[in-house]
Amino acid sequence: MIWKYQIYLKFKLLNIMDVSICITTYKHEKYIKECLESIFSQEFNGEYEIIICNDNSPDNTEAIIHEIITTHPKGSKVKYYKNTPNLGYVKNTLYSFSKASGKYISILDGDDYWINPLKLQKQYDFLETNPDFSGVGTDSKVIYEELSKPSHNFSNHLDQELTKDNLTDLNICQTSTFFFRKNILKPDFPKDIISADRCLYLLAGCYGKIKVLPEQMSTYRQFGASISKNVTYDMMKKDFEIVPFIKKYNSDYKSSKLKSYFYYTLMTYSNVITKFNFYKAATGYFFNNVLSKFSLNPIKLYLAIKWSKHTINQKYQIKVENNSFI
Template sequence: MDVSICITTYKHEKYIAQCLESIFAQEFNGTYEIIVCNDNSPDETEAVILEIINTHPKGNTVKYFKNVPNLGYVKNTLFSFSKALGKYIAILDGDDYWIDPSKLQQQFDFLETHLDFAGIGADSLVIYEDVNIESHRFSNHAGDILDKNDLTDPKICQTSTFFFRKSILKEDFPTEIISADRCLYLLTGCFGKIKILPEQMSTYRQFSASISKNVTDEVMKKDFVIIPFIKKYGPDYSIFKLKGYFYYTLMSYSNKITKLNFYKASTGYFFIMSCQNFP
């Protein structure tokens, strides 16, 4: 099996069909499987998936799993990876969809011929589902080649464009975190460079609930366990950059942050940034 396309879905009854159709539209010469992991959606997501499996000409490429009870986003993502048989994993969230039919082929061909790269992403188009905001590009690094020194920058690529070697995954990948994507990019960087294609190859749906960042600082602080995990496999990562990165996300992405935690995060961030030239 060349590629496993891993989809996590929860309450995506309006979007999962478009997500799957965008995979079926791929012009890919290799072999692929679609791993769909439904985290016990209370809506009709399951019914839509089963209808596609039973009636679509390519429905037999879908392997469907349902978690009862639900696992949560990070554990469900890792569960989907554990079911993958492919040499490579491509990620696609259940409410996103691919817009370039050559995405899989381009990314597969690149990693097959560039053995010093461990992953490849692409730019994407951010669309707003229930709020009046104009669509725009996502990545700050479209067209770039990234190494460890770059992977603590914000907006590397959107998760639904990412394609990586399955061999980089580790059994001790932390589960009690919020930012599985950040952890995955950093882990990928432990084993090679990452290429970001300049083309927009996926959409990224944003909703008003996600824009408001309904996550507290206490929850975001869980991501600090990512640092020792990454240092274990990438000891040459700068500890200053890693700490600065997670202080920045704590300040930027928390919806409710106490004055004390904001003071600690901001003080830590600016101190780390002032020291980042040290190894």
């Protein structure tokens, strides 16, 4: 126990935080106070800092943050930065990481908030006692800000331990629940991409497993005008830069599986797309998905081909129903 206390003192003398909570914000005047209050209400026995990177919001987001810093009893925990001009979501996220001094980083988007006061403590304790894990997420509550749709849970992987073999699955955990070891970050993390969260999860898989705790510990606000709802084909195809980046740090990732994953997202999430580009993405998905699951067993090969064709047809029909083709 003496050596643990000595290490603890060393960290304090070096001013090394246990956790850096990184918040990116843009036009969040309606939500940023609730976001910060959910952090201040955490029951955490370690030291944390709050890194806020405001991407040049044109509203009152900055004024609200300054008021909280100067009036809230825990306002001194906030380190505030403003980008002029704005950087964009991915670059702003990476900028917030660069300002973090914590052993761990916890992400929270400025329009979300935590709903479990033990979130930080549970995730911190988990990584402290499980060195073979590089990150830990939780379930989250999806709420619709502009629609009368009922809320629901986000993750499809509750209470699971995920490895690089299944980190290309969908709905692993929402960004505002993710807590990870800062030392997994790399200086060449791709900046000209859309899906920083997907890249981060895959990078974490290079260095360990990811645990998804079953409790809902954060909200995830959905907006009709959010970036994720308005991406184009040309925007989404930038995510292919992630493939060589991930392969650089763990060559055990199968290239065909990574490419299949990003062709799937290109085919699925591009809400402005021509039929020609849809079929290009579908062809890439089909080829790489079958290749990643290739087997000399004829039944398994048949099922891989059948499922790939089914997925393409399903996504095509969704595009037709949503009038996504141009």
